[in-house]
Amino acid sequence: MAGKSKRQIILEAAARSFRDKGYQATSMRDLADAISLKASSLYNHIGSKQEILRDICFDNANRFLSGMDDIDGQNIGPLEKIKALIELHIQVATEDITSVTAFNDEWRHLEDPDLSAFIQLRRNYENRFKKILETGMQTGVLTPTDPTVALYTLLSSVRWLYDWYKPERKPGLDLIRQQITSLLLKGLCQ
Template sequence: MAKKQTRKQLIFEEAAKLFRDKGYLATSVRELADKVGLEPSSLYSHIKSKEEILQKICFDSAQKFIDGINEIEKLNATPSEKLKALIALHITIATEDSTSVTVFNDEWRHLSQDVLKEFLVLRRDYESRFKNIIKKGIELGEFKNINPSIALYTILTSVRWLHYWYKPGRQLSPTDIEKDICTLLIKGLKE
């Protein structure tokens, strides 16, 4: 049932790759049409607009992070364990679906006003929940007393290069990467 790739799916996939490689604005509808083997106008039988594609990518990715943090919050676990799970979540999403995540990370600002607003609400909410876990850890004395926002953003962005470096064929598996990044962020680089 989910075996056959519809043309619509193909369009979204090729668009994601182009958006990732060149950026949303630098990707033309003509170029996308070319990639999927259609005339530009034919695309519009499948999509409403170029922005519709960006919207889907951004909100689908956002949903993955939200689903992840929903599960993690439910865990009966310490803040340390939750933080580890969050880092793992980011690494999993970044390695399993690197194309979408790149677009989600870098191109969201080209969403049109109303949609952008909606997107930023989701993001702010996610960040706030992530930060609460850090705060709780500090409160309980599990974490060092550093500024929670600084910790949050440092951790959030410190996995944002993965999509650009990680290639499925590499010697390092996502698990290896996760181990090193967790070590670095939680125990520090210093021996």
């Protein structure tokens, strides 16, 4: 895609390599090769593999938290908030390969204090999402269930898109978004 910064190109190549080989087995040399840079030039843009992982994880965490701020601050009901949050996850999963790294298992390779900070952001996001689910259950819009089970089932249900989605895939992004949100919302409702 045109207009991507060198930094974004590096983060995307790293996300692919972390997914395919794992964080530990990826070297800075692999990353330089993947984007046809000399290793010495790569170091002009980024200091270490750990710094790349940190950027990927915190960029994504902040994107979800900022989405949560927008959505949760609106004067709409819990069902509309949940719909908007599912759509946010679908959007991120289909437009940015780096999200697969942050939200599958690679964040486990962060080093402290980043690891603790990241877990805290993640917990914050999940707790706010659970609160919206609980409000929906208390007001009788949603079927009463364990909010953790409901939350993780929702979040997990769109994860396959990270790996599978390409713009040329059928049935197209609009229909995919509509069918997944409809399945999940109908499943949650009373």
